[in-house]
Amino acid sequence: MAKTVIIEAHGGPEVLKLTDREVGEPGPGQIRIRHHAVGLNFIDCYQRSGAYKMSLPHALGMEAAGVVEAVGEGVTHLKAGDRAAYAANPPGAYSEARVMPAATVCPLPDGISFEDAASVMLQGLTVNYLFRRTTPIAKGDTVLLHAAAGGVGLIGCQWAKSDRIRLIGTAGSDEKCRMAEDAGAEVCVNYRTEDFVARVKELTGDKGVPVVMDSVGKDTFDGSLQCLSPLGFMILFGAASGPVPPFDIQRLAAGGSLKLTRPTVFTHLADFDSCQTMAKELFDKMLSGDVKASIGQTFALEEVAEAHRALEARETTGSTILTL
Structure with missing residues (x-):
């Protein structure tokens, strides 16, 4: 028993x-x-x-x-x-x-x-497929990772640092941002006090990032798409704030031939x-x-x-x- x-x-x-x-x-x-x-x-x-x-x-x-x-x-x-x-x-x-x-x-x-x-x-196997098995990410590339102080987030920050990937994180407090930066994020944006889209554009010279990893869902989805550079890849792997409502797929074309996937570990x-x-x-x-x-x-x-x-x-x- x-x-x-x-x-x-x-x-x-x-x-x-x-x-x-x-x-x-x-x-x-x-x-x-x-x-x-x-x-x-x-x-x-x-x-x-x-x-x-x-x-x-x-x-x-x-x-x-x-x-x-x-x-x-x-x-x-x-x-x-x-x-x-x-x-x-x-x-x-x-x-x-x-x-x-x-x-x-x-x-x-x-x-x-x-x-x-x-x-x-x-969480670690999730990070593995995010960085190794979803879309090619090379040393020196920049990615945006939401919820960077959570379980997946802190592992993701460390993984990115060890693979020499530039990681921009978001989190919901200054304390959590410090945790993400201590773990390996180059910078972490407090989305409660800053516009993360504007900050990402500032950090990338207005180019955006080639990859966004988003486990938050409804609350961050629109902003995540706006953070992508042309031909960018959106990895939506969770919905902590709720499921993403139906949206016009033409937005991917308007954003610059963007790609979107909803994988599971x-x-x-x-x-x-x-x-x-x-x-x-x-x-x-x-x-x-x-x-x-x-x-x-x-x-x-x-x-x-x-x-x-x-x-x-x-x-x-x-x-x-x-x-x-």
């Missing part, structure tokens, strides 16, 4: 329920993993609230790190006793232990703690080789010191509702984890 957080109805943090569930043995292509730390992400809140519909009842949680207890037939990249981490579907990481598909679970080097791994898997992780390669690249960045985990908040598994409230109230910085 393992303590597991489930929802039986969509709603606020109060619907999160801690229960005991039987774990069982892994079948072909599966592993059983005992968690030491679990990461929290906005997608968990979307699934809990019903913004992303799920069949109910259902466990929650998309990323964790721990020790493999058993492997099923056909699993060759992991064995019992291995340290491992993952960001993966289906949800179920808010638990002491679980049986799950093995393909998206990755060997974890000894030099990375369970806590750090659990705090960076989903799980599309990239669905391929075994891609998933394992992305994780190795992330772990190499961490082992070299180029990327450091930033855990702002830690909660016990039993405090998961409180953790969700803090996340949704924007009271968190960096990553949030549950410990077991």
